[in-house]
Amino acid sequence: MMKWMPWLVLALSACSSSTQTTMYQLPAGTPVSQRAPGINNPLPIxxxxxxxxxxxxxxxxxxxxxxxxxxxxxxxxxxxxxxQQLQQTLVTNLSNALPGRLISAAPLGEQHDTLNVNVTGFHGRFDGQVVISGSWTLEHSGQITRQNFNLTLPQQENGYDSMVRTLAQGWQQEAERMATAFSAIRNN
Structure with missing residues (x-):
């Protein structure tokens, strides 16, 4: 029995040192303090x-x-x-920024504006910053508008929790910029 004891201790210690998996979900955006101006009878997005x-x-x-x-x-x-997380939080963030305008991840009948977003960067960086980059295109009344975005934001603390929160904050900021641009496009 004693000759098996070292192997038993080694096997038990290997089981206890396994790494824990942590799952992250982007938090829902908070309502913005200054919203883009409302539009009379706007098309859904x-x-x-x-x-x-x-x-x-x-x-x-x-x-x-x-x-x-x-x-x-x-x-x-x-x-x-x-x-999927980026799309779902974008629906929430744009809905908060564009009151009175229906925002959806599903087609909304025949009359609607269509938004496509291409995210090329959504990650933390070695210098304590997070990067959110890409471009979006909005089709409105047969016209297509394309705009690039590139945000770099500092993390407030070290670690994945802070990184994910900062990424979510940056994604909300980009949604607010989109909302302002959409209102300008709609009013032209």
Whole structure:
């Protein structure tokens, strides 16, 4: 029995040292203090698609460790696919920023504006910043408007929790910029 004891201790310690998986979900945006002006009888906005590149499409939260190196976490994962989370929170954030305008991730009849978003960066960085970048296109009355976005925001604390909160905050800021642009397009 004694000769098996070291192996038993080793096996038990290996089981107890397994890494814990942590799941992250973007928090819902908070209502904005200054909303874009309301529009009389506005067309609804259909968010047709939010796309992300392959390196962001997996389950792992992404962290940039140098100017050329990205690490995809294996124990810090998105609770649901990132493109779905970005689309769902965009619906919430635009709904908050554009009161009286219907925003949906599903088609809304024959008359609607169509929004497509291509996210190229949504990750933390080695210098304590988060990066949110990409472009959006809005089709309104046969006209297509395209705009790039590129945000870099400082994390308030270290760690994945702070990184995800800061990413969500930046995504909300971009939604507010979109809302302002949509109101200007609608009023022209």
């Amino acid at each position: 259909w968010i047709e698609r939010v796309s992300v590149p392959d390196y962001l499409a997996g389950n792992g939260v992404v962290y940039q460790t140098s100017d050329v190196k990205y690490v995809i976490a294996t124990s810090n994962l998105w609770a649901s696919p990132l493109d």
